[in-house]
Structure formats: C-alpha cells, structure tokens
Amino acid sequence: MKRVFFPRAETVLDGIYVELVRSLYAAFIPSLIMSVGFIAGGCLAVRETGDMTLAIIVALGTLTSLIRLAVAFGGRKEAFDTGLGLARAQRLEQYFAVAYLAFAACLGAYGVRIFTLPAPEAHLFTVTMLVGYGAGVSAGMALRPRLAIASMAFGIVPGVTAAFMVPNESYWATAAMMTALLAGGIRSLLDRYRFTVREISRRITFGNLARTDGLTDLPNRLALREWFEEHVTLNSRAGLVAVHCLDLDGFKTVNDEHGHPVGDALLAAVGKRLAYIIRDTDMAARLGGDEFAVVQCGMRHPEEAAVLARRIEAAIRQPFRLGGRVAKISTCIGYAVSDDRAEDLEPLISRADEALYIAKRRGVGIAAHTTEEIAVPAAA
Incomplete structure (x- = not known):
C-alpha cells in the first residue's frame, strides 16, 4: 500500500x-x-x-x-x-x-x-x-x-x-x-x-x-525542513526529537551489477520500507543518492531512538525482491537526540551524520551522537 x-x-x-x-x-x-x-x-x-x-x-x-x-x-x-x-x-x-x-x-x-x-x-x-x-x-x-x-x-x-x-x-x-x-x-x-x-x-x-523526491515519492530535504519546523519547532508537545541518518551498504554493487533501473527500484523499495515502519507522527525523507533521514518526535526517553534505529537496520537487512531479482543490502545508521525545540534541523542532521561516519568507520550498524560523546548502542 x-x-x-x-x-x-x-x-x-x-x-x-x-x-x-x-x-x-x-x-x-x-x-x-x-x-x-x-x-x-x-x-x-x-x-x-x-x-x-x-x-x-x-x-x-x-x-x-x-x-x-x-x-x-x-x-x-x-x-x-x-x-x-x-x-x-x-x-x-x-x-x-x-x-x-x-x-x-x-x-x-x-x-x-x-x-x-x-x-x-x-x-x-x-x-x-x-x-x-x-x-x-x-x-x-x-x-x-x-x-x-x-x-x-x-x-x-x-x-x-x-x-x-x-x-x-x-x-x-x-x-x-x-x-x-x-x-x-x-x-x-x-x-x-x-x-x-x-x-x-x-x-x-x-x-x-518541488518538495517530493521523484524516485521514491518521499519528501526531499526542503520538505523535511518545512515539516520539522511545523511539527517540532512550533509544536510545544514535540517531546524529545531524534534525527536518524543512514546510507545503504551494498547499493553501489547492486547498481553496478544489475543496472540503474534495478538500483532505482531498490531505492524506491527502501523508501517504502522506511515509510512502513515509522509512525504517522514521524517523517522519512531521501536526502540524495542512497542517503535517507528519519525524524522521530514525541519521544519520552532517548532509548526509543535506539529502538527505531534497530528496527530500521533490521528492515533494510531483509532481502528485496525486485522483479526477478533478489537484492541484499545493509545499512549504517547514525542518530542524534535533542530536547531543545529551538534547535534547527540542520545541526541535528550534522550530528547524526557524524554518528553515521563513526558507525561506518567502526564497522558497526548503529551509532548515537550525544552531547558528551558518540555511543554505540548494544545490538538487539
């Protein structure tokens, strides 16, 4: 659907x-x-x-x-x-x-x-x-x-x-x-x-x-920024907010071996999976290439961000059936949590990107950025 x-x-x-x-x-x-x-x-x-x-x-x-x-x-x-x-x-x-x-x-x-x-x-x-x-x-x-x-x-x-x-x-x-x-x-x-x-x-x-990614039908970065301002910055009940940044490990291999049409179909399928597992109060967007972001709001505890990150990782790890082909990829995820509604989206994305870089460098699936340090959550 x-x-x-x-x-x-x-x-x-x-x-x-x-x-x-x-x-x-x-x-x-x-x-x-x-x-x-x-x-x-x-x-x-x-x-x-x-x-x-x-x-x-x-x-x-x-x-x-x-x-x-x-x-x-x-x-x-x-x-x-x-x-x-x-x-x-x-x-x-x-x-x-x-x-x-x-x-x-x-x-x-x-x-x-x-x-x-x-x-x-x-x-x-x-x-x-x-x-x-x-x-x-x-x-x-x-x-x-x-x-x-x-x-x-x-x-x-x-x-x-x-x-x-x-x-x-x-x-x-x-x-x-x-x-x-x-x-x-x-x-x-x-x-x-x-x-x-x-x-x-x-x-x-x-x-x-102008605000929709034509390939995945997900919002693009502009739409995500507007949504964030409306649902987080101007929402007194936004609670804790987490921004998850992820890219796809193995996507380039699929794209090179099977061609761009299959690669495009894979990106669209990833977009649908992300949309399926998040709540109606959250937002998933494609930032470009094989990079995606998820904004999670209304949290009561930072651990909820770790739970969603693990769900995203598990969902992406499942095989994708693309016509007559089966593609297997994985993902690394970095996320940042904030309780400051005055904080803009871009600094949160930057911190989540930093955590994503740490996760890829360490060879782990998920890393969390905190104000004190980069933490690696325990595996599910």
Missing part, C-alpha cells in the same frame, strides 16, 4: 479545499460594512414604521450579524495557520456557514416585511442594501459557491419576490433589475471559482513536486 507522506491537507484536493476555506475569513470588511448598514437602516425603518414585527426581525438580524462578525474575526487566526488541516478547515467552514446563513435568513425576512409596509424611503434603502449584500457575497464568498448561492437565495430572493408583489411598475422594474444582477453575480462567482480552483491546484501540484 502506498503511504501518503504529507499530511492529508497537503494533498492536492484537500489543499485546494483548505485554501478555499481560508478565503472565507479573508473578507471581513464587507461583512462589517453590511452589518453596520443593516443595523442602522433597520433601526431607521423601525422608527419610521413603528412596526413591531419589523423590530423583532431587526433585533434578530442584529444578533446574527454580531455573531457572524465574531465568528469571522475570531476564526481568522486559525484559518490562516500554516498547519491548518482538513478536519479543522471543515469545522471552520461549518461555523462560518451557520452564522452567515442565519444572518441571510434575517435579511430575507427583513426584505419581505419592509415591502409590505408603506415606507418608500425604507424601500429605497433596502434595495441598496440587498444589491450591496449580493455584491459582497459575490466578492467575498465566490470560492465557496454553494454557500454563496445559498446566502443569496436566503438573503435576496425573498425581498425581490416581495418587491414583485407591490402593485407598482417601478417596483416591478426594480425587482427585475435585481433579479438580473443576482443572476449575473452568480454566473460571475462560478466563473471565478473555476478559474481560482485551477490556479490553486496548479500551485499546490508544483509545490508538492
């Missing part, structure tokens, strides 16, 4: 979804303007008409509007977190949708009620507000078209329908124009959505290709 080496949110489809959800939280100002306009216009309309039903609708609309602003503002930090994943993005979208649709329903009820009352000045302001709402939704929510269209349907269609019911040709013409603008806005946001999705997909795909 092929292992997904990047977090699920970083696959192309999920990465697109996360970016689209982020766009909802980027358009805070239009929501703020709409809320201020609704509250001010609603209060003036209530004062002009003295209608209690309208007053209740305005009160509910004010409440849902403030909730909508609180959700939009309060979720911005999480939405633009570089580590935002699929599950968190889905939750953020649900919160946003509930708050937004609740306000849209109040706006729709307001439009229906206001056009049944003899208040021409309030009617004029309501038309302006509904058109502005449609423009704001089209601009700020175009990348989530289902939510945008539902918001327009709840917020604008009831008022437009009520305007059509007023026995006046000017109202009919106004309602017809609002309907045309609504249809045009929906068409525009759908076109923008399709174009933006293609652009985001292309950007994420190229980004992943």
Whole structure:
C-alpha cells in the first residue's frame, strides 16, 4: 500500500479545499460594512414604521450579524495557520456557514416585511442594501459557491419576490433589475471559482513536486525542513526529537551489477520500507543518492531512538525482491537526540551524520551522537 507522506491537507484536493476555506475569513470588511448598514437602516425603518414585527426581525438580524462578525474575526487566526488541516478547515467552514446563513435568513425576512409596509424611503434603502449584500457575497464568498448561492437565495430572493408583489411598475422594474444582477453575480462567482480552483491546484501540484523526491515519492530535504519546523519547532508537545541518518551498504554493487533501473527500484523499495515502519507522527525523507533521514518526535526517553534505529537496520537487512531479482543490502545508521525545540534541523542532521561516519568507520550498524560523546548502542 502506498503511504501518503504529507499530511492529508497537503494533498492536492484537500489543499485546494483548505485554501478555499481560508478565503472565507479573508473578507471581513464587507461583512462589517453590511452589518453596520443593516443595523442602522433597520433601526431607521423601525422608527419610521413603528412596526413591531419589523423590530423583532431587526433585533434578530442584529444578533446574527454580531455573531457572524465574531465568528469571522475570531476564526481568522486559525484559518490562516500554516498547519491548518482538513478536519479543522471543515469545522471552520461549518461555523462560518451557520452564522452567515442565519444572518441571510434575517435579511430575507427583513426584505419581505419592509415591502409590505408603506415606507418608500425604507424601500429605497433596502434595495441598496440587498444589491450591496449580493455584491459582497459575490466578492467575498465566490470560492465557496454553494454557500454563496445559498446566502443569496436566503438573503435576496425573498425581498425581490416581495418587491414583485407591490402593485407598482417601478417596483416591478426594480425587482427585475435585481433579479438580473443576482443572476449575473452568480454566473460571475462560478466563473471565478473555476478559474481560482485551477490556479490553486496548479500551485499546490508544483509545490508538492518541488518538495517530493521523484524516485521514491518521499519528501526531499526542503520538505523535511518545512515539516520539522511545523511539527517540532512550533509544536510545544514535540517531546524529545531524534534525527536518524543512514546510507545503504551494498547499493553501489547492486547498481553496478544489475543496472540503474534495478538500483532505482531498490531505492524506491527502501523508501517504502522506511515509510512502513515509522509512525504517522514521524517523517522519512531521501536526502540524495542512497542517503535517507528519519525524524522521530514525541519521544519520552532517548532509548526509543535506539529502538527505531534497530528496527530500521533490521528492515533494510531483509532481502528485496525486485522483479526477478533478489537484492541484499545493509545499512549504517547514525542518530542524534535533542530536547531543545529551538534547535534547527540542520545541526541535528550534522550530528547524526557524524554518528553515521563513526558507525561506518567502526564497522558497526548503529551509532548515537550525544552531547558528551558518540555511543554505540548494544545490538538487539
């Protein structure tokens, strides 16, 4: 089974979804303007008409509007977190949708009620507000078209329908124009959505290709550095961290005797074995040639690093079946353990490389680098 080496949110489809959800939280100002306009216009309309039903609708609309602003503002930090994943993005979208649709329903009820009352000045302001709402939704929510269209349907269609019911040709013409603008806005946001999705997909795909080793499908050094910063440096619960560096003893012989295609297949098979034996919280990467690295985090005791190193050594020692051939290789491993989350990846790799050199020089499989000395763990 092929292992997904990047977090699920970083696959192309999920990465697109996360970016689209982020766009909802980027358009805070239009929501703020709409809320201020609704509250001010609603209060003036209530004062002009003295209608209690309208007053209740305005009160509910004010409440849902403030909730909508609180959700939009309060979720911005999480939405633009570089580590935002699929599950968190889905939750953020649900919160946003509930708050937004609740306000849209109040706006729709307001439009229906206001056009049944003899208040021409309030009617004029309501038309302006509904058109502005449609423009704001089209601009700020175009990348989530289902939510945008539902918001327009709840917020604008009831008022437009009520305007059509007023026995006046000017109202009919106004309602017809609002309907045309609504249809045009929906068409525009759908076109923008399709174009933006293609652009985001292309950007994420190229980004992943730049961070993935084309031979083994493992992350490359750049991706490993980014993963380390996110999951170790910025993670307060990372615990002890170990970096294992290894190369393949006997790989050159296989490559020379059987050719580069077999050598490439061997490297790919090694990558799959490494991915299989590490935990989901760890990361394996190909640094180049026959050199690999594994970052192990969340440890409670340094001995856990020695256990993983022995597992890696045992896994690589098992024969590889490559088509009709069987290849046998071994590995030397050097690893370094750190409890300092502020330590960068590169110094840890350097220390693990130093331990790897010692292991190869001594002719042993595994060597550990500590702050005091290079130690050779006991064999399993």
